[in-house]
Amino acid sequence: MKFDVEDVSSVKKKISIVMPSEKVGSKIDQAYRQLGKTVKIDGFRPGKAPRRMLEKQYGDKVLDEVLDGILKESYPVIIEKSEIAPVAYPEFGGEKITAGEDFAFTLLVDVKPEIDPKGYDGVSIKEKKVDVADKDVIAELEKLQKSFATLVDVEGRAIEKGDLVTFDFEGFVDGEPLANAKADDSKLEIGSGQFIPGFEDGMIGMSKDEKGEVKANFPDDYHEKGIAGKEAIFNVFIKEIKTPKLPELDDEFAKSVGDYKTIEDLKKRTKEDLENAAKENSKKEMQQEIVDILLKENSFEVPDSMVEGQARHKAEETKKQMAGYGMPEDAIAKQLETMSADIFKNAKKQVETALILESIAAKEKLEVKDEDIDKYFDDMADKSGKPVSEIKGYFEDKKEYLKETLMDNQVIDLLMSKAKIS
Secondary structure (H helix, E strand, O other): OEEEEEEEEOOEEEEEEEEOHHHHHHHHHHHHHHHHHHOOOOOOOOOOOOHHHHHHHHHHHHHHHHHHHHHHHHHHHHHHHHOOOEOOOOEEEEOOOOOOOOEEEEEEEEEOOOOOOOOOOOOEEOOOOOOOOHHHHHHHHHHHHHHOOEEEEOOOOOOOOOOEEEEEEEEEEOOEEEEEEEEEEEEEEOOOOOOOOOHHHHHOOOOOOOEEEEEEEOOOOOOOOOOOOOEEEEEEEEEEEEEEEOOOOOHHHHHHHOOOOOHHHHHHHHHHHHHHHHHHHHHHHHHHHHHHHHHHHOOOOOOHHHHHHHHHHHHHHHHHHHHHOOOOHHHHHHHHHHHHHHHHHHHHHHHHHHHHHHHHHHHOOOOOOHHHHHHHHHHHHHHHOOOHHHHHHHOOOOHHHHHHHHHHHHHHHHHHHHOEEO
16 A cells, blocks of 8 residues: 655645555455355355345445445554644545556644644733722622512512513414413513513513413524414413512621621622632633734634534534423524534634643643542532542543643743733
């Protein structure tokens, strides 16, 4: 077997291979011998059917199998000898195999670009100022307050925004019942925007045990085309109205939510947490700014297969999230189509970021040691309160991902240490 490697671009190589006719013929003969032992042809005992009969009935299948076998056998050998590091399975090019002739074919292989990173020593960035105001603390406390709210029955008034309503309903469009638009004991927070426009506003002012009609409009881009843009009428029966009762923001509340003696202690801790979160966010913004600067100063190609793989992975994640929210499949498909350009753009930047960080790690001879991994496990255990063994078990089949993450962290720490922060 002979082969030549040609640079198509900085991220793609073309491998031209010629398999001698003798070897091709040997593999074809071997395939027919194996086939003859297993197939049954009328008028012949097993293993006694003439070659010409096998060729007539199974010729195309045999040649396809031989081709597949040649690719699987030759590809690892070529990769090892040529010292190519492919990032995806190759693209095959060539004619069909013909008995008695040399078999010439090509493989297009995506590889990572060779990057000599520049400009990462002393990147100038501005520190993001951290300022947590009293109103920010109050807003955070109010979120906590709402999370500890209890629901109480509403007496003597109608539905208001923020109430939790239990009700029966049935929907109609053009006088016809809507499919999947009938339910008993449905629960809805008024003002949450879970139903179509107009539905929740139409329930405001209704009272417990009241029956009535609520008008609402399906959006023009609603996923069910037959009712998109149409007005619907819902027959509703209000069974129960509850409203959240907020606890007082006092010392007793502070004691109930944690190890605090007074509400002032809780405010102090809340402010500290907000400041720490703001500092961490500021740090991430500065890190991203450094990466963005480096990507501008270091121009390089990225393999299409890496970007496409990352985009597929992100699209699949997004699809699972949407399905978890209960979105119909056709609505998910439409949303993903709308998002596809952004998904691809973000995937390309993620790949570019990974490649530039990897090149810096190689240039600086950074490495992830066993003690680095052990420290990460210990830190994760401390933060989560889980035993180290459980953390290790979680990463058992994610070792490469963990090493890549820790390596990226090392590079980012190095860049931050070298940066000129004003």
